[in-house]
Amino acid sequence: MGTPSADQHPWGAVVARYGDYLSLQRGYSEHTVRAYLGDVTDLLGFLAGRGRTDLAEVGLPDLRRWLAAQQADGAASATLARRAGAARGFFAWAKDNRIVPTDVAGGLKSPKVGRALPQTITQADARELMDAAAAAAAESEGPKGARDVAILEVLYGSGIRVGELCGLDVGDIDAGSGTARVLGKGNKERVVPLGAPALTAVDAWLAQRGQWARPASGHAMFLGVRGGRIDPAVVRRVVHAALRAIPQAPDIGPHGLRHAMATHLLEGGADLRSVQEMLGHASLATTQIYTHISDERLRAAYNQAHPRA
Template sequence: MEELDERWRTALHRFDDHLRLDLRRSEHTRTAYRSDLVSLATHLSEAGVNGPGGVTLRDLRGWLAAQHAGGAAPATLQRRSGAVRVFFRWAHAQGVVDRDPAASLKSPKVGRRLPPELTQADLQQVYAAASARAAEDEGPGGRRDVALLELLYATGIRVSELCGLDVDDLDHERGTVRVLGKGNRERVVPLGRPARAALDAWVQVRHQWVTSDSGPALFLGARGGRIDPRVVRRVVHASLEAVPEAPDLGPHGLRHAMATHLLEGGADLRSVQEMLGHSSLATTQIYTHVTSDRLRAAFRQAHPRA
């Protein structure tokens, strides 16, 4: 960013402050915005556009076309065009630019396709293998890993939300966990019996890793600090790799499986939306498309008159 013109640098720094202070976006989200906008500013600076005020709709379309020619996927282009629209809407409202050049910018359509699926049978094998490893582990690590695996599938929470949990967020009496999601929105999600049992088993040995750096964190790393998202992802990937039949979808695969299995079991869409922490019902509706596609695929494969 430091190589950019001062006008670009100032605008991008102010926008980052807006994301952090006003919208309370996570570091991960801010990094994504920053990367996309620096890419735009670099591209336009090379074309002689040395500040946001001189950007036109044609410039933005040219940048997206260059990204497409460079092999960017439609989903990536959609995210980048969204970042640009948010930035210029803010810039126009703040007087950084006289007009919003991105107001008419269209996002490329992303086709919906049936993603790989973690079946209930896959998950039973995953948890059986994790429990077997925990039984052989003399330290608390195995119990922690089983607990976080169970919690991710039971609640559908994001990795960042899991890492932010404190011990007091668990309500053992009600069988729920309090989660702080995107935009600092709080929600309460129910826990099933297996998840509650796994969490109880972990909490009983958590003290073995507690240090002065632990604070109230529910899940700890081996050195006693709050668990890092990268550790959670490694645990999930390793657990899925232990079951050859299970697709390695990572933590989001457990979130996806939770939502899909709930809907297939008859849960209503609003309840699933609340549990996942989606601000818009439209985001949750993708899971209805997935389950409908799966039903159609099963019909075509099995019905004699399909």
Template sequence: MTEGEPAADPGAAAPERHAALLAAYRAHLAAERQLSAHTVRAYLGDASGLLEHLDRLGETPATAGLRSLRSWLARQQSMGAGRATVQRRAASVRTFFRWLAATGEIGQSPAEALRSPKRPRRLPATLDQRRAGELLAAALDHARDGGPAGRRNAAILEVLYAGGIRVGELCGLDLGDIDPARGTLRVFGKGAKERTVPIGAPAQRALEQWLAVRPELAGEGAGAAVFVGDRGGRIDQRVVRRIVHRALAAVPGAPDLGPHGLRHAMATHLLEGGADLRSVQEILGHSSLATTQIYTHVTAERLRAAFEQAHPRA
């Protein structure tokens, strides 16, 4: 199976008695919660695996208790699942059982008491401001003699860093989402949530230079896509990741990051520059401030490193 190709339907091989339940759950995840296709497949796979486990125990969702749910998580660990995977599957079970309770399939959900091992907090790798500047300067240099693709790549890097947007959000940008008068982009994030993202003058200039030559690459399948691939259609996320990895490889000492690394860098640099956490949360499109707070740990690490390097009594 190639990347981007739909995975096998987790409910297709499920026992007949579970098929209708999983189909209804799929519709809830996709239509009501508007989750991505990848997330829907992951949730369905977890639900299908749990139902099979309950079958082996001679139980159903209506009779299952906390012990049965814990035994399923323990089985995942015994089969080699990492801490992060077990944590995600525990959250998936809670989501499934909340839906079962809401639809009347079961009474009170036993999954609310289900706990999973905490993941160790890891600070995201990021670029410092100097290397971010080197990356963008090199991309702009290449854009001058790299033809339409060079201008496109420079605009991609500028927009990813300036707006801190996700790679899927960048690929989904349409021409009507650009507001040059206000210097903003309209972005549709997770769950199709819309937000407005400001971008600076360098990103605006890079976008203008790309859009001036966009017709040279755009084919019939491009539609209103801002960024198009070499074959003329809307650009694919894998192509964007390759562009970012190659650009970073040309910067001495830069970590090997993907598009999400530029998002981390933007958030970190905003906070280092004095932006308040709530504004950064809005720009990034985080539903919870707790998600954004990881970046305060990044800046704290930077401050500590600077202190230890420069202070005479560090």
């Protein structure tokens, strides 16, 4: 189903106001705002195409028909759940701003989505990954090898997101306390610990950073080859390339290193609340998925090793 632009239906100004609210008041990232507005624009385009010219005329059956049409087009349950959430958020805001008299989307239910366990790597895989990256860096010329090792060590050592890593400035890492100051989702700041290998790798990269640094580099911690702040796509290429050197490891990407960090912490005895704070999860329920990964591994080891499994 195509998504019309905001000016292709009667409520373009309302959509723009909602976008400002999401960005300025809720502090959502540009990517998140774009996703929400895409869903809302699709909904309003659907309604306009069926003669709804006044938001006050929209009812819950209209919203259900919108979801049903997408389901008939083959939309996945996760997509439907996301779009139902977008509709609820928009109409709740519209009621608060007296654009509609009632919140008709409050009763719009999301389809249940089965949550797949994320792929991850073992602790042995992680050690092999870092050793292989360090060996490759030792044989390379220029700062790229040192930068790539530092990226891998920081991602795995701290569990931060790709966007958070790209946003790091040099002053955000405090070697004395072994921590990094991170700006996460919703512009929420948190401090995460970094281990000795990550700090050592960062020092090695900073010793060579000047070879790429330009006046436009500012205080960015990680740089691209032209001296600009590193792009998330470059970080993903670094991680995928490093993982290809470990044949038995799944190609999990940068977010998979975040999963691995959380899983390995829990396997080592860390408490769930501490892991939640390190990852920057708003809800403990989001963090609990990693306990299922640990449980699965424990069960697999039991089934393989116990004579009466």
